[in-house]
Amino acid sequence: MLFDPAFFRQIKGFLNHHEGVALYRLARKASRKAPCLEIGSYCGKSAVYLGLGCQENNAVLFSIDHHGGSEEHQPGGAYFDPSVYNRELQQVDTFPHFRQTILKSGLKNTIVPIVCSSQVAVRQWKTPLGLVFIDGGHSYESAFADYTAWSKFILPGGYLLIHDIYQDPQQGGQAPFQIYQQALASGRYKALPMIESIGILLHQP
Ligand code: MG
Numbered sequence: 001m002l003f004d005p006a007f008f009r010q011i012k013g014f015l016n017h018h019e020g021v022a023l024y025r026l027a028r029k030a031s032r033k034a035p036c037l038e039i040g041s042y043c044g045k046s047a048v049y050l051g052l053g054c055q056e057n058n059a060v061l062f063s064i065d066h067h068g069g070s071e072e073h074q075p076g077g078a079y080f081d082p083s084v085y086n087r088e089l090q091q092v093d094t095f096p097h098f099r100q101t102i103l104k105s106g107l108k109n110t111i112v113p114i115v116c117s118s119q120v121a122v123r124q125w126k127t128p129l130g131l132v133f134i135d136g137g138h139s140y141e142s143a144f145a146d147y148t149a150w151s152k153f154i155l156p157g158g159y160l161l162i163h164d165i166y167q168d169p170q171q172g173g174q175a176p177f178q179i180y181q182q183a184l185a186s187g188r189y190k191a192l193p194m195i196e197s198i199g200i201l202l203h204q205p
Contacts, residue, residue, distance in 0.1 A: 003052075011101050012081065012094075013045030015163070020049035022195035023133065023161070027053025027061065030130030030159050034059075037153075039118045039146050040135035040163075041065035043084070043094050044101030044111075050133065051107040059130075064114040064121050067095040070137045122149040129153045134179070135163035143175040147183065156205040160189060165199045172197075 005017045015023075023046055027036050031054040041047055041063040054061045069092030072079040086093040095115060102111050114121050118136055132150045136142055143162075151160055162180050166172035180199040183189050189201035 007105075008045060008048070011045040011048065012043040012084070012097060014042070014079070015046050015049075016196065019163075019196045019198050020046065022198060022200075023049040024053045026159055026161065026200070027051075027131055028056050029053075031057045031059035031061075032130070034128050034130035034155055034158065035062060036060075036131040036133070037062040037064065037129050037150065038133040038135060039064050039150065040070070040133075040137075041067070041094070041098050041113065043097040044099075044105075046133065046135060046163075047098070047111050048101060048105045048107060050131075051102075051105070051111045055107060055110045060110055060112050062112045062114055063098075064116070064118045065094070065098070065136070066117045067098065067115055068092050069094065070142075071139060118146055119149065125153065127153065128155045129158060130155060131159045131161065133161040133163065134176070138164060138173050138175050140175040140178060143179045144182075147179040151183065154203045156203055158203050160201040160203065162199040162201075163197060165194065165197050 027050040030036055036054055047063045051061045073092050084092055084094045102108055132154055134146050136146050154160055162176050164176045165180050183201055190204055192200040
């Protein structure tokens with residue numbers, strides 16, 4: 001079932017299989033040293049790829065999302081999906097979909113869901129990380145806050161990954177590309193070749 005593209009196609013999300021396999025490989029490498037963490041779980045697609053890599057080392061993936069959807073997932077937004085809208089709560093709620101994905105993939109002992117905003121999750125965070133994948137809110141404020149809050153926990157030799165980097169504004173929002181450039185300008189990272197829209201930065205030892 002796993003690594004069958006058909007399994008991943010039925011999970012809602014905005015990550016293609018080629019990008020997902022890259023996440024798997026990076027998580028497999030990074031989780032030898034420390035846990036991995038993603039911001040922006042949505043319905044769990046990237047969590048499965050990352051989690052499969054962590055599972056090989058008996059490590060864990062922390063997957064953070066308030067599950068209320070990003071700006072573009074709200075009613076009227078470009079990526080609103082009525083099937084993840086909870087009418088009773090009158091809000092987007094992707095957590096049931098996320099949980100179903102984790103159970104179907106057999107990764108319940110690998111993936112640790114953290115259901116709150118990433119800024120709440122970081123308040124008491126102390127654990128060094130082998131990999132941080134930033135794929136949460138795509139406004140500049142959200143992306144920059146995630147970068148600032150979480151990148152400091154990445155161990156030397158670990159990875160900072162940023163999804164949805166489009167150098168051409170016609171293709172997509174510029175916030176992920178802006179934080180990618182800021183990370184590079186800090187001098188702490190070496191850019192590795194991008195995989196589609198995933199920027200891959202190695203924290204220099
Ligand atoms: Mg994304």
